[in-house]
Amino acid sequence: MFTEFERYIKAQAGLSDVNIKLFRDTAVEKTLRRKDFLLQQGEICRYKIFVSKGLLRTYRTTDNGSEHIMQFSPENSWTTDPESYDNLTPSCYNIDALEQSEVLMWTKKDFNALFENIPALKTYSEALISRNLYRTRQRVFNALSSTAEEKYDDFIKTYPDILARVPLHMVASFLGLSRETLSRIRHAQVKQ
């Protein structure tokens, strides 16, 4: 499963073979079956996680039992709970596998050592965090300003691949819509 990561990190961050070996030496490889958890609410998120294959989901369950999806993480993307990882505080989120998945994980100690040894990694990581912030701000703006129809249309455009891989109630949960509203929108679009 390291091959996908090697291809990815070479293309994205332009790292040398020597630096990639540093990643390999400290990576924890893990295969997940569907519904396996990588993190559960209340635990500390101790890893930065790269998804080599499959699809993960970050979600939170509220006191009344409803599930809210913060993030889908398909192959060739990173995930973690940044607040829990940075501050070693209990996470409010769960991360589980929606498909059989393969991940590479690095502890904070090991990832910080990579930062020390690979200056280009810092630049790449800062760019990733910035992109994450832009997207999260855009998601706030969509939540404030968009109709249910606009939210769904935006999802189709932004995540066409995810739409085909997850059940509709999860799309509704990600968008903050009820299943009924999302079904109504889809039926209306089919009729048009």
Next chain:
Amino acid sequence: MFTEFERYIKAQAGLSDVNIKLFRDTAVEKTLRRKDFLLQQGEICRYKIFVSKGLLRTYRTTDNGSEHIMQFSPENSWTTDPESYDNLTPSCYNIDALEQSEVLMWTKKDFNALFENIPALKTYSEALISRNLYRTRQRVFNALSSTAEEKYDDFIKTYPDILARVPLHMVASFLGLSRETLSRIRHAQVKQ
């Protein structure tokens, strides 16, 4: 107006007098009257902005004319449009003054030079960006999961000072609620 900033940055980032002089040498000072703009949709956001006094607002107007408030920035806080500032792309946001305000601004060139010369500034800035990301993620989660009442209660707890300084329709705009819904909630709370 540099005095407030000096006190703030000493306390927050523990900078020395020599380093603070570097900030002072490149700061652009500006006084804003109420309703003055620092940024308008379509312009490139060329500054990191520190609010020494007053209150700024970041908002976007959609095609149908409705205003959506992304951020309130009171004294002793930073603001910018990170995406526009980082990538020199036209901003989707406006930043204006809700009260008479005093700001200090640094261009990207000057701020990058500060990063070069003051290693502690990098650590401080990364922590700020991370905190911004945590809060923005929490705001997404609230948008997905909270009732209108919960959103308003959360606002009162998180921004008690802002609540007293802005008209209610702006609180509604920040929370993604209609004025009518917010008025209904407030009346219900007064009756209790």
